[in-house]
Amino acid sequence: MNHPDPAESQPSVTSFAGLDLPPAVQRKLAELDVREPFPIQAATIPDALAGRDILGRARTGSGKTLAFGLPLLARTAGRRAESKYPLALILVPTRELAQQVSEALTPYAAALGLRMAAVVGGMSIGRQIAALRDGAEVVVATPGRLHDLVERKACRLDRVRITVLDEADQMCDMGFLPQVTEALEQVRPDGQRMLFSATLDGDVDGLVRDHLQDPASHSVDPSAGAVTTMDHHVLVVHGPDLYAVTTEIAARDGRVLLFRDTKHGVDQLTRHLRASGVQAAALHSGKSQPQRTRTLAQFKDGQITALVATNVAARGLHIDDLDLVVNVDPPADAKDYLHRAGRTARGGGSGSVVTLVLSGQRRELSRVTSEAGVEPTVTKVRSGEAALTRITGARRPSGTPLDGGPYSRPKNTNAPFRGIGSSKDTSGGRPSRKTSEARKLAEARRAAQVRRGR
Structure with missing residues (x-):
């Protein structure tokens, strides 16, 4: 590593009033009842206001948006952007995070008379071009869409004085390193750069080495798995029981975020949950x-x-008061585990992370959790058991389909549905239509063979 490892920050500032923020920002903070800074905010805001480059290591949900956003706005206040020439840039990995950052900073930007524009994929590029043409002091962007607008000469970065990379490790993981590097090479070389990341290895280390000058380094809550208010559980389930267990968890009284590896898996599970009466x-x-x-x-x-x-x-989702995250498909590595886990216990709250595994997956998951610095409680469960309810709040779903679809079916009162792909007979002894048709076809073939043998 060619940069200093961020030291654990022990900020002495206990209120935003003790930070040298503009009066308009202080008034807005008070109006929104935001009074005590999170540790990462108290640690980084003084250095950021002084114009220093910042290297911050902090988990998602630790308050990074205001940590970089308030100094960025304060140092941009009083300046006016010309058409297509923003003065400050915040790069984030996903559309959702761009939206969240924009929403969080807009009240303070408005208080300072600053214009913001969100530049993300999946939305009208024409409207984004118009917003940049009208002039925006602060641009919040995903790397891909920003690259497209720069290529079209709808956005020019050579007057950007402050650049923030939020969730830098995730941007690199998602393949955005070339676009991120391209943007950093186009902003003012004498400008301020602030980089925030949960990890500082690999490509992120290269970004720090190449683009930050003598950064002030701060580390707060570096590992999402180390949060003391977060409980970690591994539930060992029987294969055919996986969907039933998942459905009962999803039917709990309260919200839950469930992770699957693929889009197909997400859609399949969502259809099944809705057919079981869960608002999914x-x-x-x-x-x-x-x-x-x-x-x-x-x-x-x-x-x-x-x-x-x-x-x-x-990635980067912030949901207030979300107290349960479930890995229906186990995460591939420690970084994935910590990222998923970071969706709960945000802002000092409490939460639980539950990972469902089959017996054959236990050893690999044990390696992942060990690398993540997590010691989960391991419990064998089946659907309908008290242990499952105690850990997750699971309960039996209504069974009333919310809409039509391939998984909508009459409720079976004789046996629980054990999941797609189950070999367990849940028909209550009655053959299905397909089974009856196959049996009739087989009988007809046997009759034909008998006739030919006469």
Whole structure:
């Protein structure tokens, strides 16, 4: 490593009033009842206001947005951007995070008379071009869409004085390193750069080495798995019982975020949950941005209680008071585990992370959790058991389908549904239509053979 490892920050500032922020920002903070800074905010804001480059290591949900956003706005206040020439740039990995950052900073930007523009894929590029043409001091962007607009000469970066890379490790993991590097090479070389990341290895280390000058380094809550208010559980389930266990968890009284590895897996589980009477919705990169925005809004306000998502779609998501995350498909590595876990216990809250595994997956998951610095409680469970309810709040779903679809079926009162692909007979002894038709066809063939043998 060619940069200093961030030291654990012990900030002495206990209120925003003790920070040298503009009066308009202080008034807005008080109006919104935001009074005590999180550790990462108290640690980084003084150095950022002084114009220093910042290297911050902090988990998602630790308050990074205001940590970089308030100094960025304060140092940009009083300046006016010309058409197509923003003065400050915030790069984030996903559309959802761009939207969240924009929403979090807009009240303070408005108080300072600053214009913001969100530049993301999946939305009208024409409107984004118009916003940049009208002039925006601060641009929040995903790397791909920013690259497209720069290529079209709709956005020019050579007057950007402050650049922020939020969730830098995730941007690199998602393949955005070339676009990120390209942007950093186009902004003012004498400008301020702030980089925030959960990890500082590999490509992120290269970005720090090549683009930050003598950064002030701060580390707060570096590992999502180390949060003391987060409980970690591994539930060992029988294969055919996996969907039944998942469905009972999703039917709990309260919201839950469920992770699957693929878009197909997300859609399949969502259809099954809705057919079982659970208010579920899918979130993945195959959905349009308006769909994703609407789904997130419904999940935040409780209309949707079970959100089924892929890693890519859920990166950087901030959901207040979300107390349960379930890995229906176990995470591939420690970074994935910590990222998923970081969706709960945000802002000092409490939460639980539950991973469902089959017996054959236990050894690999043990390696992942060990590398993540997590010691989960391991419990064998089956659907309908008290242990499952105690750990997750699971309960029996209503069984009343919310809409039509291939998984809608009459409720079976003789045996629980054990999941797609189960070999368990849940028909209560009655042959299905397909079974009856196959039996009739076989009997007809045997009769024909008998006739030919006469």
